[in-house]
Amino acid sequence: MRKLRRAPVYDPMSTPDPAPKSAEEVIKGEPAQLDFQGRMSYGDYLQLDRILTAQKPLSPDHNEMLFIVQHQTTELWMKLMLHELSAAIESVRSDALGSAFKMLARVSRIMEQMVHAWDVLATMTPPEYSAIRPYLGQSSGFQSWQYRSIEFAMGNKNAAMLKPHAHRPDILAQVDAAYRAPSLYDESLKLLSRRGLAIPHSHLERDWTLPYAASDAVEAAWIAVYRDTARHWDLYQLGEELMDLEDAFRLWRFRHVTTVERVIGFKRGTGGTGGVSYLRKMLDVVLFPEIWSLRTHL
Numbered sequence: 001m002r003k004l005r006r007a008p009v010y011d012p013m014s015t016p017d018p019a020p021k022s023a024e025e026v027i028k029g030e031p032a033q034l035d036f037q038g039r040m041s042y043g044d045y046l047q048l049d050r051i052l053t054a055q056k057p058l059s060p061d062h063n064e065m066l067f068i069v070q071h072q073t074t075e076l077w078m079k080l081m082l083h084e085l086s087a088a089i090e091s092v093r094s095d096a097l098g099s100a101f102k103m104l105a106r107v108s109r110i111m112e113q114m115v116h117a118w119d120v121l122a123t124m125t126p127p128e129y130s131a132i133r134p135y136l137g138q139s140s141g142f143q144s145w146q147y148r149s150i151e152f153a154m155g156n157k158n159a160a161m162l163k164p165h166a167h168r169p170d171i172l173a174q175v176d177a178a179y180r181a182p183s184l185y186d187e188s189l190k191l192l193s194r195r196g197l198a199i200p201h202s203h204l205e206r207d208w209t210l211p212y213a214a215s216d217a218v219e220a221a222w223i224a225v226y227r228d229t230a231r232h233w234d235l236y237q238l239g240e241e242l243m244d245l246e247d248a249f250r251l252w253r254f255r256h257v258t259t260v261e262r263v264i265g266f267k268r269g270t271g272g273t274g275g276v277s278y279l280r281k282m283l284d285v286v287l288f289p290e291i292w293s294l295r296t297h298l
Helices: 023-028 042-046 048-052 064-093 097-121 126-135 145-153 159-165 169-180 184-194 216-227 233-264 276-282 289-297
Strands: none
Touching: 042 048, 064 097, 064 126, 064 145, 064 184, 097 233, 126 233, 145 159, 145 169, 159 169, 184 216, 184 233, 216 233, 216 289, 233 276, 233 289
16 A cells, blocks of 8 residues: 655744844835825825814813714714715616625625724713713714715605704705605615516605605515515515615614613713613614515515
């Protein structure tokens, strides 16, 4: 019988690693651009001077920087969410589902990032928050126009939520446009109708400013998609992308309410809401109801 040769065993003691190089030695052999006189740099492209000087704590407390950066970072993520959601809605409207799937998946991943961001804010203890709260006035995340535009784009319409932005006509115009436009789910139902599925007229031509009302007929259409995935594969994938998105949104809301309760208990929010009590009500909001309810009937 032929004997198998054993592979040589690497002995790290026999061939010592070369001495570690200094940073200067490492960069010396690289064709890196080091002189940016008259050239665009990393900081120039990202406008870091503006971003990194936008933190203006009002209190003398060390922990206010965390509070500011947390919310500014969230607003940046929401800016990207709106960019992707708007394009996804347009893609669904034009039957470009491949592009829509990529954008919706990205929005869900952004939501995951925002969920984990609450872990950082949760390091702020009640005494630390109490030290900065008097300096916040009535400013509140409840007044975030980008968040409100996201809610409207996903179908949670409420005319009262326009009022916090009435003092800024430029911002109000953007929020109002999202309020009056068909939501992501509205456009998805229109797509199902174009594909020959029986969506009632009441859900194809309606007042888009009204909250969405669940329909047995819409549920039946989605059930038809899920029972014949081979025939309706892209619509089935659309349903699951919507499910992923709402799942991530629910997790974000849940981490929001638990973090707020951990930091301020049941105090009223700085924006005048009931704080935790208001946020708990938002946990009951369902954006795409038939995609959830159909699972009971499969």
